[in-house]
Amino acid sequence: MLSIKKFAAIDIGSNAVRLLISNVIQEDSLPARFKKSSLVRVPIRLGADVFLKGEISVENQNRLKDTMLAFKLLMSSHNVVKYKACATSAMREATNGSEVVDAVFKHSEIEIDIINGEEEATIIAATDLNDFLDVNKTYLYVDVGGGSTEFSVIHRAQKVASKSFKIGTVRLLNDMVKKKTWTNLQKWIKEHTSDYDKIDVIGSGGNINKIFKISGKAAGKPLTYFYLSNYYKTLQTYSYEERISKLDLNHDRADVIIPATRIYLSAMKWSKSKHIYVPKIGLSDGIIKSLYYDKVSSNIL
Incomplete structure (x- = not known):
C-alpha cells in the first residue's frame, strides 16, 4: 500500500527565507522516503536590519508578511498536510521580533516559532x-x-x-x-x-x-x-x-x-x-524529518 503526504518547512534566516515542500512516501513496512517537491527562496536579508539597527524595518516586515502569504497559498496548492515555520538568528535578536511574528500571523495566519541556536542544531541533526x-x-x-x-x-x-x-x-x-x-x-x-x-x-x-x-x-x-x-x-x-x-x-x-x-x-x-x-x-530538511517523526510541534493549514 503506497501513501504519499506533503509536509512543508519554512526557514526564516538572516539572509533569506525558504519554503521547502517535500513528499513523504510510505510503502508497507519500508522506511519512509523523503523527496523534495518544491523549493522557493526569497532573499529578504533580515539580518541587515537587525545586526545594524536592532530591529526589522517596516519595509522588510511588509516583504516578510507578503512572502508568508505567498508561501501559504503555495502550501495550499500543494495540499500540504503539515508545516512548521522556524525563525533563527535575526528574528531572535530583533527587539521587535515578537511583534513581527504577530503581524505575520494576522496577515497570513502562518505561525512562526523563534528558535535558539541549540534547537536549530538539534533540528538539523534530524536530517x-x-x-x-x-x-x-x-x-x-x-x-x-x-x-x-x-x-x-x-x-x-x-x-x-x-x-x-x-x-x-x-x-x-x-x-x-x-x-x-x-x-x-x-x-x-x-x-x-x-x-x-x-x-x-x-x-x-x-x-x-x-x-x-x-x-x-x-x-x-x-x-x-x-x-x-x-x-x-x-x-x-x-x-x-x-x-x-x-x-x-x-x-x-x-x-x-x-x-x-x-x-x-x-x-x-x-x-x-x-x-x-x-x-x-540544512534546517529545512531537518524540519521535514522532525515533522514526520513528531519531534517538533506542527501546524495544519
Missing part, C-alpha cells in the same frame, strides 16, 4: 546526515547562516559537542564580528577536535552548496582545502559586479559567498581538516 557518515570517522559539522554558524563534532556517528557562534555572512559583511568571537571559535574547535587523529568537515548552507556545484565534483566526493582556498582567492580578485556578470552568481549570493568561504576555511584550518563534504542538507 539524513547519518546516511553520509562513516561510523569509523570523526567530523566537524559546520552550518553557516547569515547571523550565526552552528558547529558540531560527530564521532562514530554520535554528536559529542555542539555550539552556536554569532559569526555569519551578513554579520561579516557589515563588519560586526569581533576578534574575540573568532578567538573563542578557534579555541572551541581546537579543544573539541585535538583528541582525534583525523577530522573531516561537513559543510552545510547555500554558499558551500553553490561552490560544490561549480566544482563539478560527483555527489559524495569531498572538496579539498587546497581547492576551497584557491576558489576563495579567485573570488576576491573580482568585484561584486564581476562576480555577478563573469562568475554568474546571483546578486544576493555574490557578496555573502566570500565571508561564508572564510568561515569554512577557518573551520578546516583549526580542525586540521583536508577535506570538506557537502551533502546538501
